Amino acid sequence: MNVSNLIELLTGASLFLFGMALMGEGLKQVAGNKLEVILYKLTGTPLKGLLFGTGITTVIQSSSATSVMVVGFVNSNIMTVRQAIPIVLGAIFGTSITGWIICLSGIGVGSGWLMLFSTSMFTCLAALVGIYLRMFSKDRFRNHVGNVFLGFAVLMFGMSVMSGAVTPLKDNKQFISILTELSNPFLGILVGIVFTSILQSASAAVGILQALAMTGTVQFDMALPLIMGISIGASVPVLLSAIGATTNGKRTALAYLTSNTLGVILSATIFYGFNTILNFSFIKETMTMVTVAALNSIYRLGVVAVLFPFFRQLEFISNRLIHSGSKNIDDDLPILPLEERFINYPSLAIEQCHDAINDMATKAKENLFLSFELLRSYSQEKYERIQLIENIIDRYEDKLGTYLLKITSKELNDKQNESIGKFLHTITDFERISDHAVNLAEAGNEIHEKEVVFSDDAKNELYTVGNAVADIVTMAFDAFLNNDLQLAEKVEPLEELIDNLCGEMKLHHVQRLKDGVCSLNSGFVFNDILNNYERIADHCSNIAVAMIALESDSFDTHEYLDSVKRLKSETYAKYFEAYSKKYVIEN
Numbered sequence: 001m002n003v004s005n006l007i008e009l010l011t012g013a014s015l016f017l018f019g020m021a022l023m024g025e026g027l028k029q030v031a032g033n034k035l036e037v038i039l040y041k042l043t044g045t046p047l048k049g050l051l052f053g054t055g056i057t058t059v060i061q062s063s064s065a066t067s068v069m070v071v072g073f074v075n076s077n078i079m080t081v082r083q084a085i086p087i088v089l090g091a092i093f094g095t096s097i098t099g100w101i102i103c104l105s106g107i108g109v110g111s112g113w114l115m116l117f118s119t120s121m122f123t124c125l126a127a128l129v130g131i132y133l134r135m136f137s138k139d140r141f142r143n144h145v146g147n148v149f150l151g152f153a154v155l156m157f158g159m160s161v162m163s164g165a166v167t168p169l170k171d172n173k174q175f176i177s178i179l180t181e182l183s184n185p186f187l188g189i190l191v192g193i194v195f196t197s198i199l200q201s202a203s204a205a206v207g208i209l210q211a212l213a214m215t216g217t218v219q220f221d222m223a224l225p226l227i228m229g230i231s232i233g234a235s236v237p238v239l240l241s242a243i244g245a246t247t248n249g250k251r252t253a254l255a256y257l258t259s260n261t262l263g264v265i266l267s268a269t270i271f272y273g274f275n276t277i278l279n280f281s282f283i284k285e286t287m288t289m290v291t292v293a294a295l296n297s298i299y300r301l302g303v304v305a306v307l308f309p310f311f312r313q314l315e316f317i318s319n320r321l322i323h324s325g326s327k328n329i330d331d332d333l334p335i336l337p338l339e340e341r342f343i344n345y346p347s348l349a350i351e352q353c354h355d356a357i358n359d360m361a362t363k364a365k366e367n368l369f370l371s372f373e374l375l376r377s378y379s380q381e382k383y384e385r386i387q388l389i390e391n392i393i394d395r396y397e398d399k400l401g402t403y404l405l406k407i408t409s410k411e412l413n414d415k416q417n418e419s420i421g422k423f424l425h426t427i428t429d430f431e432r433i434s435d436h437a438v439n440l441a442e443a444g445n446e447i448h449e450k451e452v453v454f455s456d457d458a459k460n461e462l463y464t465v466g467n468a469v470a471d472i473v474t475m476a477f478d479a480f481l482n483n484d485l486q487l488a489e490k491v492e493p494l495e496e497l498i499d500n501l502c503g504e505m506k507l508h509h510v511q512r513l514k515d516g517v518c519s520l521n522s523g524f525v526f527n528d529i530l531n532n533y534e535r536i537a538d539h540c541s542n543i544a545v546a547m548i549a550l551e552s553d554s555f556d557t558h559e560y561l562d563s564v565k566r567l568k569s570e571t572y573a574k575y576f577e578a579y580s581k582k583y584v585i586e587n
Contacts, residue, residue: 008165012211015158017204020062020098023151026144046086046311050304053090063095063202064234067256068241069348072341075249081318084252085311089259092231093300098203099293101152102159102210123160127153140413162211183221185228185268192229202234206296210289218287220295224271227296228264231303235260241341251318258317263303335359335395338403346410350419353404357423357430358481360396363389364430365477367437368536372466374444375529386441390434397431418550425546426480429539433473436532436539443529452525455517461505461585462529468498468583469533476540479547491544493575497583498537502530504585 057066070087073079126149133146182188196205209226212218235257242253275283287295307314336356342348367389370382404424412420446452454462472494479488509526512518518526 005165005168009162009208012158012161012165013199013204013208015154015161016207017158017199017201019151019153019155019158020201020203021151023148023155025060026147026151046083046308049083049086050090050308053087054094055090057091057094058097063091064200064237066091066094067238067253068341069345071238071241071245071249071252072339072348074252075245075337075339075341077248077337081248081251081255082312082315085255085259085314086308088252088256089304089308089311092256092259092263093297093304095202095234096206096293096297096300099206099210099296101155102207103289103293120160123153123156126150126156159207159211162208165211180222182226183219185225185272188222188225189229189232189264189268192226192231193233194229195226196230196233197236199233200237202230205230205233206292210292213287213289213292216286218292219283220285220287220291221283223287223292223295224299225268227292227299228268231260231300232257232264247322247324251315251322254318254322255314258314258321259303259307262314263300263307266306267299267303335392335399338399343403343406343410346407346412346416349403349407350416353400353407353423354419356396356400357427360393360400360427361430361477361480363396364393364434364437365473367393367434368440368473369470371437371440371444372470374441375447375462375466378444378448383441383445386438390438393431393434397427400427422546422550426543429542429546433536433539436536439532440529443525443532446525450521452522453519454522454526455512457512457586458509458518458522458526461508462526464583464585465498465501465505465530465533468494468501468579469536472498472537472540476543480543483547485548488544488547489571490575492541493572494579495537495541497576497579499534501583501585502534505530508585 053066053070057063060066067088070079070084070091074081074084130146130149130151130153133142134150135146137143137146182191192205195208196202199205206227209218209223209230213223235253238253238256242250245253274280285291336352336359338349338352338356342352367386370386370389373379374382374386400423404420404427407420472491475487475494476491478484479491506527509518509523513520513523
């Protein structure tokens with residue numbers, strides 16, 4: 001094998017890896033990015049986890065990618081280590097399906113009409129279909145289908161290039177001598193580990209082994225230890241992904257390595273033990289592409305079948321090997337995690353953002369209602385609680401904003417773009433509402449410390465508009481959490497009424513100051529409370545308007561708001577009239 005053949009082999013391997021990645025990504029997109037979300041919401045039995053792990057790995061063509069996702073789930077406290085291990089075991093078997101796809105490249109060339117079923121014809125047809133769908137269709141779904149066909153064509157061509165590169169090796173005595181050495185189980189396993197660690201892909205390593213099998217120089221006793229070593233070597237990218245993960249995230253990554261290592265130890269002990277006694281006749285059988293794929297599948301299926309009943313013991317081993325770490329400094333300000341590992345999986349990342357922003361909204365509402373209580377009856381404990389929640393919400397705004405911007409750099413479908421647009425437009429409003437809750441808490445503290453007393457009329461007015469603000473906050477937040485557009489439409493009429501009420505109350509208070517009914521000190525606090533009420537209503541309006549405007553073709557909240565107030569529809573007028581009767585201030 002000369003330098004030219006080596007370069008050809010590396011080129012073929014590169015094309016193979018690229019084609020596999022392109023086909024897997026295309027299949028994910030064709031599936032509507034729902035595969036990761038299925039895993040994300042998985043709370044079923046271990047058997048379901050095993051089946052989902054197998055199915056998803058079959059589609060994305062990578063056990064490492066599936067396992068890395070699972071490490072992210074555990075790292076985010078979405079899933080426990082015990083739930084994750086069956087999925088990891090499913091991924092170990094699912095990756096063997098790629099070998100059967102590669103077998104298509106071994107279809108021989110016949111004569112006449114049989115040439116239509118040759119590998120080169122399949123590859124050409126797949127490439128033509130892929131190029132047509134990718135270049136001449138504007139439909140995004142068809143583009144992704146085109147990627148699947150193109151990925152398949154590149155994968156098959158890469159396999160063909162690798163096969164051509166290793167063909168001269170069948171007559172190379174030195175190479176045959178090296179292969180013979182690999183019949184030593186320990187050496188074969190070690191070579192498989194090192195080789196796969198470099199490639200970081202079990203499918204690619206098995207593909208190269210299948211290419212070598214086409215030369216007729218690979219025997220069963222050489223292939224088996226290599227496949228065993230390949231399974232362990234595939235753990236490297238998973239272990240690398242666990243760097244910086246939580247203790248349980250590291251335990252999950254270790255479970256992948258532990259499962260493969262135990263599988264090799266058990267399989268090697270049983271097989272070579274029986275071979276010593278029975279001296280299997282097939283041990284020197286020459287392998288083909290199909291028999292390599294079959295051996296890989298049978299080996300992985302056997303490992304999974306043996307280890308699956310002991311997934312609790314696998315968890316125990318991981319827990320014993322990796323002890324609990326120290327408490328994170330951010331644990332005092334708990335927020336739902338936004339896992340960086342999910343940035344490459346937009347559906348997962350957006351689902352996490354959805355959960356996080358819902359929690360942010362819930363905490364902002366809690367903060368606001370605590371501040372309402374402080375205005376009526378001051379409590380130092382509640383005051384400190386408001387400050388703590390405000391810090392949590394500030395962290396949410398910072399992390400969500402950064403995380404959402406990272407997601408926008410990925411390819412997104414229309415629904416995902418809509419979700420991100422809504423989140424980016426509303427996180428600031430939730431944070432500002434919490435800020436106003438802090439302002440109201442400060443007002444409550446001032447009333448308590450300075451013993452500020454309001455007149456009966458001022459108290460009644462604050463009570464009335466406070467109820468209106470509580471109502472608009474509840475409507476806006478419920479509309480957002482439940483994606484209820486009909487409820488969102490009720491927000492804007494109440495926001496206008498609150499503005500009117502606050503303006504009217506300020507005039508009343510000025511008159512009370514002139515009449516000497518209220519003091520100047522109470523006047524400052526009174527106006528401060530009203531200003532915060534107005535701003536809170538404005539932010540509730542922003543949230544509702546963002547939801548409604550996103551349903552239109554062009555997202556322009558200002559244009560929508562102007563049109564609503566200008567047209568004053570019958571529905572708008574009906575809601576406004578109902579609110580006007582409910583929240584009345586006596587003149």
